[in-house]
Amino acid sequence: MRIILTVLLSLVGVTPLTMAGQADSHIRSLAASCAACHGYEGKSQGETPSLAGMPPDQFLDRMRHYRDMDDDGSVMNQHAKGLTREEISLLAGYFACVVPDGTACNTYRQKADGQ
Amino acid sequence: MKRRSFNQLMLAGLILPGMWRNIASAGGAPRVVVVGAGFAGATVAKYLRLWSQGRVEVTVIEPGSGFVSCPVSNLVLGGSRQIQDISRSYDVLRQHGIQMRQASVTQIDAGKRQLKLDDGTHLGYDKLVLAPGISFDYSHLNAVTGLDLQQHFLHAWKAGAQTVALKQQLQAMPDGGVFALTVPALPYRCPPGPYERACQVAYYLKQHKPRSKVLVLDANPAITSKRALFEKAWAELYPGMIEYQPVSELKQIDPAQRMVRTTFDTFRFDVLNLIPPQTAGRIALDNGLANAEGRWCDVDYVSYESKQAQHIHILGDALDSGLPKSAHIATSEAKVCASAIIDILAGQAPDPAPVFANTCYSYVSADEAMHVANVYRYDEKSREMKPAPGGGVSKQHSAGEAREARSWASNIWHDALG
Structure with missing residues (x-):
């Protein structure tokens, strides 16, 4: 349901950031929790990678890798295991579309549209 | 996707701005x-x-009048940061239309x-x-000691003036002196903070007063966070310099003689950093x-x-x-x-059912750190936030984690105040 709503709002031209919590406050607040390391709106001020505008496939591949690997003592390995598959998938779309007209968001919308 | 749900959601999406009329209807x-x-x-x-x-x-x-960050404040004691490095203005909050009083x-x-x-x-x-x-x-401590301990000893557990003052006490301490630091029983702000502070004080002493010691008097039965990591860091980086005493609740203090009595023992100190x-x-x-x-x-x-x-x-x-x-x-x-x-x-x-992450770094020197990380998820049965699967600590302290810690600080400061 959440995926449908996110896709839908993307299709009607409302990006996850401007659609505010109405669509999915769960993912919005979770994505905002990532800001401590990855920056406000996923735009990092430091060495930690920015998530804003990351191609969704790349986001999903990395998170799948972190989630499935044995404990290596890394922060993302420890966080990825605590999130659901649905949350990871929605976060991919959320961060892709922080840059609303960027390539990553367009790719995400096209994929979601095709589903 | 079924067409019906699509249409319903489309409708829902289009009427969303209307909800704000409900908010404003109460009069402005x-x-x-x-x-x-x-x-x-x-x-x-x-x-x-x-x-x-x-x-x-x-x-x-x-x-x-301004923000001073507790995270990273122990590095002011260690000497690799100045207080202005961890201070921020509230100006950007005003730019968001927030009225600051x-x-x-x-x-x-x-x-x-x-x-x-x-x-x-x-x-x-x-x-x-x-x-x-x-x-x-301080009520219990003042009652048992008969002193107003807040007047005598710094906590530096809210970053700011006390952080700077404690640094000055550390600088004034003679070589061969004892910097004693008390840890209260859980719960307290920043569980690994006192042990990070022990590292940072030792980091300073190792360079400037190498015959000195850090004495950690912990009311808890053991190090309360990242225990194995701190024990390793203390042994490797500051051998013989940090003395750790568990189950050592403060019982009596003699400010004139610079003596402190705990559950089991009596210790001499030169500087006492009393975290109440x-x-x-x-x-x-x-x-x-x-x-x-x-x-x-x-x-x-x-x-x-x-x-x-x-x-x-x-x-x-x-x-x-x-x-x-x-x-x-x-x-x-x-x-x-x-x-x-x-x-x-x-x-x-x-x-x-909210969910969020916690990532917390501790610096063991100027340029090495380690972390604890967990996701917490609302549990509808207990109605509490509970640790999600995964979670854990670093394998060991490292320079790479210190770079992550620096990035964490830049990002969280910017997120809150930028």
């Missing part, structure tokens, strides 16, 4: 007052403005939804958010917002509304949440709370 924009502009207070204020698209009026009451709250009238400030004025609210941090509880037991910020306790035990506050973890009073939300270190009292948790709670308040004002149900 709803007003939220935030008390305290630490990590939790600054973050909730900023996100209330951003996520309501400026439709909620936000006023922040904060007695301080430099004042203290003296009274909360929950029935009238009104605050009294120390400048004599009153301030009404639709929703109140308290982010009061911690207060120090803590409670929720006094403003919460003094206004009937503490739980039955009287030291911390209970809230509903969906909205962060107090269990004791309607329309009052409480965040951060003041809570009896069982979660570590960290900056990342405080800011994550602030975002869940901001989102919930906006939903409630719009007549909508907040997210029924």
Whole structure:
């Protein structure tokens, strides 16, 4: 349901950031929790990678890798295991579309549209 | 996707802006007052403005003139950071349309939804958010020692003037001296903080006064966070320099003789950094917002509304949440709370099961650090935030983690105050 709503709002031209919590406050607040390391709106001020505008496939591949690997003592390995598959998938779309007209968001919308 | 649900959702999407008419109908924009502009207070204020698209009026009451970060403040003692490196202005909050008032709250009238400030004025609210941090509880220690310990010894457990003053005491200490540091029983702000401080003081002493010692007098039965990592760091980086005493609650202090007595022993010190037991910020306790035990506050973890009073939300270190009292948790709670308040004002149900992350770094020297990381998820059965699967600590301290820690600080400061 959440995926449908996110896709839908993307299709009607409302990006996850401007659609505010109405669509999915769960993912919005979770994505905002990532800001401590990855920056406000996923735009990092430091060495930690920015998530804003990351191609969704790349986001999903990395998170799948972190989630499935044995404990290596890394922060993302420890966080990825605590999130659901649905949350990871929605976060991919959320961060892709922080840059609303960027390539990553367009790719995400096209994929979601095709589903 | 079924066409029917698509259409329903499309409709829902298109009528979303209408919800704000509900908010405004009570007579102008709803007003939220935030008390305290630490990590939790600054973050909730900023996100209330951003996520309501400026439709909620936000006023922040904060007695301080600027923000000083507790995270990284131990590095001021170590000497690799200056106090200005961890200080930030509240100017950007003003640019978000937040009204900043430099004042203290003296009274909360929950029935009238009104605050009294120390400048004599009153301030009404639709929703109140308290982010009061911690207060120090010297009552037991003063009673057993017969001293006013707050006058004698620094805590430096709220970053700022005391951080600088403690650094000066460290600099004035003779080589061969003992820097004693007391750790209160859990819960207290920043569980790994005292042990990080031991590292940073030792880092300074190793360079400038190598015959000196750090004495950690811990009221707890063992190191309360990242235990194996701290033990390893102390042994490898500061061999023979850090003496750790568990089960060592303060029992008596003789300031003139510079002696301290604990549960089992007596120790001499040159500098005593007394980190006292803590409670929720006094403003919460003094206004009937503490739980039955009287030291911390209970809230509903969906909205962060107090269990004791309607329309009052409480965040951060003041809570009896069982979660570590960290900056990342405080800011994550602030975002869940901001989102919930906006939903409630719009007549909508907040997210029924919030989830957020905690990442906390400790520096063992100027350029090596280690972390603890966990996801926390709302458990509908216990109605508490519980650790999700995964979670854990670093394999070992490293320079790479110190780079991550620096990035963490830049990002969380910018997120709260940028």
